Amino acid sequence: MKTNELIHRLRVQLKQLEQEVLQHDSQLPKGERKLLQDTERFNDNLFNQAGAQLGPCIDQLSKKIAQLEKLLQGNISATTIALACEGIQDRFTALRRALNTTALGVKSAEQQKASRIAHARKRRQKSHAQSGFNWIAAGVMNNSHQLYEELNKHMNWVHTFEQKIAHLQSKLENCHSADKIALQNEILLVHRRLGKCRQAISYIEDRIQAFERPYKHQNR
Template sequence: MKNAELIQRLRVQLKQLEQEVLQHDSQLVKGQRNLLQDTERFNEGLFNQTGAQLAPCIGQLSKKISQLEKLLKGNISTDTILLSCEGIQDRFTAVRRALNTTTLNVKSAEQQRASRFANAKKRRQQSHAESGFGWIATGVMHNSHQLYDELNKHMNWVQTFEQKIENLQSKLENCHSADKIALQNEILLVHRRLGKCRQAISYIEDRIQAFERPYKSQNR
């Protein structure tokens, strides 16, 4: 086969592949693009490309064909020419394989995401069980709106406890000595409740971050 015929045949083959790739990319939905955005679809050295869309491969393949055309015009060994041709055909095969495996890759990515969410949920439940805050309703831990409601409730309690401590301190300064021990014990008790409430606020804030982090990553 003459050199010009070889290049022409490769360019025709590339044009046909380009049409298939454009159709493939146009049919991708946003969810599929998001799932595969960080997925490497090809072996190292074939293409510099990640994600569901395959259009970038066409431009890279076109450059390889142009490089081969230059080699054919120069005084280059047959082995080098054959190696270049094999590399181009490997890339054609890889793109066609990617066209046929997008659905499988999406399903695999969905399973991996579901597994990550399940593991994250399990870790949150375990952390909740070990935190010592079992008095916070378990159902709240799985709903961001209820978490924020719980956070606001505890913040209001903090204000209430702080105000109560201030009032008790004022009474303590003016009470009879016989009543001081009882007031001091009451102040100590409210301080403990205040400390517990502040710990709960920190815990709930951590739960909010853990709950929202996977969804923020997904919607990037």
């Protein structure tokens, strides 16, 4: 095959593939682009590209064809030419395969994401079970909105306990000596509840920070 004919055929093949790639990239939903944004689609020796969009591969393949054209114009061995042609065909094959497997890549990325979320949820539930705050529903630990509701609930309880302690201490100052022990025991009990409630607030605040930290990193 003559040099000009070989290069012409490769460029025609590239042009056809470019149209498919442009259509592929233009039809990619935003969610799929985000899911695959860090996914390596090729071996490093084929394309330097990551993510769902395949447009950058066309430019790289075009440069390989231009390099082959220069080789054909020089005094280069047939073995070197054959290897260059083989490399170009390998890239065509890999790019076509990538066009046909984007949906599979998305599905795999979705499964991996779901697995990470499930693992994080299981880790939070285990931590919650070992925390000693079992009166807080485990499901609350997996929902940012419910965590804030739980935090607000405990803050209201702190206010209620503080008012009750103030009321009981006022009663203690004016009660008969026979009733003092009972009032002191009640004040002590409310103080314990207040302390436990404050500990729970610190615990919930820590869970909120742990829950929101990954999302803050993602939004940078």
